[in-house]
C-alpha cells in the first residue's frame with residue numbers, strides 16, 4: 001500500500017557521498033529535497049564497514065571549504081606532501097612534491113567513514129527528508145513538469161512527484177536503468193583489497209603508488225600514523241590474499257612494497273571491491289539527471305572517482321540553485337555540457353593507466369617501464385598526474401555562484417541553513 005504522496009523539488013536516489021552532499025547543498029539553497037538510500041542510516045564513524053581512505057585533490061578540498069564542510073573534515077585528514085611512483089623490480093621512484101608546486105599539500109586523505117559521518121550529521125541539520133532502508137520501485141513521467149517516483153522502505157511505499165530526479169545510486173544504478181539510459185561497461189580483470197596498516201617508520205605525508213606485475217599498489221597516508229592500502233590484482237590473486245592469515249598477507253604486502261617505511265602491521269579489516277569502468281551514454285533525460293558513480297565508475301588507480309564526482313555535485317547544485325525550475329531541460333543540458341569534457345578526460349586517462357597496468361604478465365614489465373619513462377620524461381602525462389592530484393581542473397565559475405557558501409557560518413547561522421541572498425544573486 002502506498003503510504004503517502006508528496007510533491008518536492010528534487011528527489012535524489014542514493015545517499016553515498018554524492019547524493020548526501022548534493023542533498024545538503026540543495027536544501028541549504030532553499031530547495032525542497034528528499035533523499036532515498038538503500039542502506040541503513042549511518043551511525044558513528046567507527047561502526048561503518050567502508051575501509052577506504054579517500055585521496056581528495058587540493059581542488060576538492062577548496063570546493064568543500066567554500067561550502068563550509070572542510071573544517072568538519074580537516075581534523076580527520078592527513079596532507080599528502082609527496083607522491084612516490086615506483087615499480088616493483090625497478091630502481092628509484094618518480095617523486096612529485098607539494099613544495100616544488102608551490103603548494104602546502106598535493107591533496108588530503110580522509111577515511112571514507114569520516115566523510116559519511118560528517119555528511120550524516122550535515123543531512124540531519126537540513127530540511128531533507130531522508131529515507132533509509134528504501135529503494136526505488138518505479139520511475140515514470142508525470143507530464144511535462146514532474147517525474148513520479150515510487151519508493152519502498154520499512155514503513156511501506158512512498159510516492160513522490162518531483163520536478164527533478166537525480167540518480168546518485170552508484171555504478172549499478174537501478175534508477176539510471178529505470179530511466180532507460182544505457183551504459184558502456186567494462187569489468188577490469190582485477191579487484192582491490194583495501195585495508196589500513198601502521199608502519200614502524202613515520203609516513204611523513206608520503207603517498208606511494210607502486211606498479212607491480214599483478215596491478216598497482218597504493219599506500220595513502222592517514223592520520224594517527226596509519227596508511228590506507230589499495231592493493232589491486234586479478235580476482236584469483238585477491239582470492240588467495242583474502243584466504244591468507246593476517247601475518248601471511250602482511251608478509252606478502254611487505255615483499256611487494258619493500259622496506260622504505262620499515263615493518264608494516266595490519267591495523268583493520270580487509271574489504272574487497274570489484275573494479276569496472278562504467279560510462280553512462282548520456283547524463284540526462286526528461287526531468288532526470290545522473291551524478292557521481294551513476295554517471296561514471298572508474299578504476300581507482302589514480303584516486304579520481306570521488307574528486308570527479310564532487311565536481312559533478314558542485315556544478316549540478318550550482319546549476320539547479322540558479323534556475324527558477326531545477327528540472328528544466330536547458331538547466332540539465334547546461335550541466336551535462338559543462339561536465340562532459342572533465343569526465344571524458346579523467347575516464348580516458350584512468351582507463352589507459354588501468355589497462356596498461358593490467359596488461360598480460362609478459363607485456364606488463366615493458367608497459368611498466370614505458371609507463372615510468374613516460375611519467376619521468378614526457379611532461380604532458382606527468383602534468384596530468386600532478387594536475388589531477390592537485391585538482392586544478394577549471395570549473396565554470398559562473399555555474400558555481402549560486403552555491404551556499406561558508407560565509408553563512410561567519411554570518412552567525414549554521415552551515416546547514418539556506419544560502420544568503422548575495423550567494424544566490
Ligand SMILES: Cc1cc2nc3c(=O)[nH]c(=O)nc-3n(C[C@H](O)[C@H](O)[C@H](O)COP(=O)(O)OP(=O)(O)OC[C@H]3O[C@@H](n4cnc5c(N)ncnc54)[C@H](O)[C@@H]3O)c2cc1C
Pocket residue numbers: 013014015016017018019036037038039052053054055056134135136168169170171173174175192194230273291292293294300303304305306307308309
Ligand atoms: C578501492 C577504491 C578506492 C577509491 N579511492 C578513491 C580515492 O582515493 N579518491 C577518489 O576520489 N575516489 C576514490 N574512489 C572512488 C569513489 O569510491 C567513488 O567515486 C564514490 O564512491 C562515488 O560516490 P557515489 O555517491 O556516486 O556512489 P557510491 O559511493 O557507490 O554510493 C551510492 C549509494 O547509493 C545507494 N544505492 C544503491 N542502489 C540504490 C537503490 N536502488 N536505491 C537507493 N539507494 C541505492 C548505495 O547504498 C550507496 O549509499 C575509490 C573507489 C574504490 C573502489
